[in-house]
Amino acid sequence: MLLTNHAKERIIKRLSKRRKLELVYSSLLKFLESANEIRINEKIIIFTDGKKSLVCTRLPYKILTKNETEKIKKIEDSYECIFWGKEKFVRITTPKKFLNIITEEGFHFYLNKEKKVFYVGTTEPLLAITFRPAKKDERNFVMNSRAQQHSQLSIGTTNISPNGSS
Numbered sequence: 001m002l003l004t005n006h007a008k009e010r011i012i013k014r015l016s017k018r019r020k021l022e023l024v025y026s027s028l029l030k031f032l033e034s035a036n037e038i039r040i041n042e043k044i045i046i047f048t049d050g051k052k053s054l055v056c057t058r059l060p061y062k063i064l065t066k067n068e069t070e071k072i073k074k075i076e077d078s079y080e081c082i083f084w085g086k087e088k089f090v091r092i093t094t095p096k097k098f099l100n101i102i103t104e105e106g107f108h109f110y111l112n113k114e115k116k117v118f119y120v121g122t123t124e125p126l127l128a129i130t131f132r133p134a135k136k137d138e139r140n141f142v143m144n145s146r147a148q149q150h151s152q153l154s155i156g157t158t159n160i161s162p163n164g165s166s
Contacts, residue, residue, distance in 0.1 A: 001056065001084060001125070001127075001128055002110070004128065006129070006130055007128040007130050007131055008024060011027065011028055012024060015031060015052075015131070016028075021092065025082075025090045029088055031049065032047055036049070036050075036141065045057075045058070045126065048139075050134055050143065052133060052134055053131070053133070053134045053135070054128055054131050055129045056127060057127050058124060058127075059124070059125040061109060061110045061119075062108070062109055063106060063108060064109045069099055072111065075095050075096065078093060079092070079094070079095055079098075081095060081098040081119075082119045082120070083098070083120050084119065084125075086122070095118050107120050107122060
């Protein structure tokens with residue numbers, strides 16, 4: 001997941017309280033673990049916990065192949081490199097150092113030379129547009145999904161004596 005400057009500032013304000021890039025992404029990951037996903041349409045996805053919402057859009061991506069990794073390894077500038085696989089981490093480094101970590105093929109990747117951002121992940125890249133308080137519909141969605149989860153839990157029976165406890 002990539003962050004716009006606006007979304008990064010909002011996450012700093014509402015979640016991480018610190019500007020260090022690793023802390024911003026780690027607080028974002030904690031939020032995403034407990035958040036519900038709402039697909040608005042084919043481009044817009046909202047992650048919400050009922051209190052706060054992260055609004056994201058899909059980015060165009062390519063599947064990483066050996067030829068494309070060779071082109072990327074020629075880039076000498078430092079980029080904000082985001083790895084979104086089994087492990088999730090962010091580093092500011094040259095893409096060639098970052099790609100040495102990746103041994104497999106078939107990852108999604110996105111490169112923006114203007115913003116100096118590079119994404120590699122097992123899922124398609126998303127761009128976080130903003131992080132805001134949840135709207136009423138989003139709060140209701142979370143309440144309904146929690147109610148469904150609660151009703152699916154097994155309910156045990158308890159035998160109670162008609163004379164009270166003994």
